[in-house]
Amino acid sequence: MTVAIETVDLCKQYGRRLAVDRVSLQVESGEVFGFLGANGAGKTTFVKMLLGLVHPTSGVAHLLGRPIQDPRSRLPVGYQPEQFRLPEWMTGTETLELYGQLSGASRQDLRVEIPRALERVGLGGRGNEGVRAYSKGMQQRLALAQALIARPKLVLLDEPTSALDPVGRRDIRDLIRALRDERVTVFLNSHLLAEVELVCDRVAILHEGSVVREGRLQDLLKTSTQLRVVVDAVTPAVVEAVRPFAHAVVPNGRSLDIELLSPDHVPAVTRALHDAGAQIWEVRPQQMSLEDVFIGIVRPRENG
Template sequence: MPAAIRTAHLRKVFWGRPAVEDVSLEVEQGEVFGFLGPNGAGKTTTVKMLLGLTHPTAGKLEVLGRSPQDKEARRFIGFLPEMFRFHDWLSGEEFLRFHGELYGMEAGELRRRIPEVLEQVGLLGRERERIRGYSKGMQQRIGLAQAILHRPRLVFLDEPTSALDPLGRREVREIIGRLKAQGTTVFLNSHLLSEVEQTCDRIAVVHRGRVVRSGRMGELLAERLEVELRVDALSPALLERLKGLGSVRSAGGQGAVLEVDSEAKLPRLAEAVLHSGAQLYALTPRRLSLEELFVSLVSEKTGRRGA
């Protein structure tokens, strides 16, 4: 079975300036894949290449085992853009019927399918209202409905929860879970990293047009630990020892907070405290959240710490 998405050294240059430098990805069929990066990192350009909306300057890419320009591949792809502009003079039902016809769906199938997706996105009963009267959140829901209307094998969701309240975000997570259970691949781009952390199987972090880290969510979050140390006195000598074992994020008085790359460092931290002659009051490890990992990765590449 071919990968849902496969790219190798993808590059895109606009007017002599690279928007994407080197993006290599492999997304398996049936997984939820998070594509993360700061503004200007090359995410949108990469998605446009995967959708066949723009051609790469260099590199290779396949979507569902075919070129994204292949009409057969595009029949099985759904897309919810971040900056959507829908036909707001249509009702929700008319909008979905129009897109269903573009997908090549038959009238009988559309009569059955439209109420299903309206119920999934929480708009059943509002389908006869014109889209121009929908709130931003409702417009996002109808956009999600059109993206999944034709039961695609691969769905690109660009900021699908940005206009939704917490309940709406949970409903979108549930929809993504159902898509995964049906074997649909979901390629998710979101700035709401807590949503990505709860939803995705694997992620890739892109920065300045390059993938800086990718892998399974659990494995990436297990790579680094934040450790809070409390001692009776933090001497300069002890602080130097700690710097040799991890990245000191804050220090002073009777404590320090460090970032270390594995649990194997924990006994060595305790030994460093004891060998310095200090008394160890507490050593508290904590896994980094996805947001903290993301900030750490991007900061390493920019030479900054923090946001």
Template sequence: MTAGGHDAGPGHPIIRTTALTKIYRGGVRALDGLDLAVRESELFGFLGPNGAGKTTTVQLLIGAVAPSSGQASVLGRPLGDREARRNLGYLPEQFQFPGFLTPLSLLDFHGRLQGMEVADRRRRAAELVEMVGLRDAAERQLKTFSKGMLQRVGLAQALLGRPRLLLLDEPTSGLDPIGTRNVRDLLLWLKGEGVAVLLNSHLLSEVELICDRVAIINRGRIAAEGRLDEILNPVSSVRIRARELSADGVRMLEAITASLAAEEGGWWRAKLADPADASRLAAAVVSSGAALEALVPTHETLEEAFLRLVGYEIPPPAPPRVPAQPATGWGAPPANIS
């Protein structure tokens, strides 16, 4: 894993930022030396808490906002370059438009801005309304659309110019599960077509499912960037089931783990500071005289990694408790556990 590093790998950077900084009027530092690299044909998740600088980054990439310092290129060209914009598609978080337009007239307007010829933009608009499932509503005014339908129109708009790079800000916002699934399939299909996607989403499970790499931004800086397996702690916790685990045994486990909590069914969950502690934990159970029935390593989720990397203080787990009436063969309840 690199913290903002531009490690070598297949595909050239299609977005590259170096020490990119944006200070708004009033001294608000939205970006503070952002280093980022997104490669061709890559589905890249861009995550961060509210106010971390995600939207500012995207607005810099499309040229809507000028950087205060630092360097950046999009599709090999400087920020705001017209040729670069010709080859990118952008879906704002809240796609706005005049309500009297229809999907087809909106796409026609954007096609004209894109410089597309009449026949091409008509053909492309028809293709896209079909693709996003709005063929039957293609001539209806947008003001009559639901939020999910509007989001589909926004996606069609972003895909209009056959972009090499897509910048999507919360593309599944307002979509139902079927719509969300369709967007996911669409993004995977686009990746297969060679399109790079910068996906800004709060749906971490969605990002986890489809993204090749992710960057987590916090307070204007990259907290982590890399493949999921590079970012997620390989083994962050284990679930243990041990027969006849005594109070002393519990204390031994506590000494090894970052935290220990009893769960239903005689299970314990131990958070590990170091993945290597899993084997020490197994040894401790055995040496305490208990019988180790199961030890299941649990991988860190993207949400857990996200919270860890943005410095969110996860409330400590409830203190370990031992069943008052252990099941037969499960040993006596340990005393004085706090």
């Protein structure tokens, strides 16, 4: 398996501010990778560095094995910028023709690829209309089409659904899944966590320029520290028995909501409850959403 994106200690400094701080990432070919972060966390700067749009202050990066300083590294790459302004005086088809040619596609290929790309993003049959007359959502779809026009092996999408309605968002999710089925690597920049949760294999969370968490989506969601225990009766002794393992214990009728110090403490907690004389009816780790993980990581750092 080849590596689609590899960065080592990639940095970008604007004046005194470090926009991207020593980011080292590996994105494998064929995976859908979610790059998460609040607005201003440095996601866009990172992607722009990969594409040669912004020059890194230091660090190394490769796209599909080629250093990013080599323009050929962008040959098999499609990019949808966050600000998806396309020349308004062109038609949809002309736009795709231009970008396809710049990406090295031949005219014959484009004759087939342009209608296909328009169809894929839901603009089938609208290619001869001027971009000026497109709605915001249609322009964003066209921006996605131009990223796909030269049959890329790697697609970098920067907030691809910001101008889309819920139906449009689902279309894009389906498209990303279809790309994964075609073994196209997708790097998705987003602050829409639900969206990322639905399509990504792996994610990295960027906070103030550095990667603070990275891993398989399932693993991140599994590191849940929320536990709900149902016992026969919640006594003060039972609550005290759990306390050494928890940040917080909230009794609620016959159940206890426990926020564990570590997810590894689940067996110890059940043993302590048992030793305190409680009859255990139910032990259930609370399923976390990516949002919980994200907030859990970002919030304490902001306060600290």
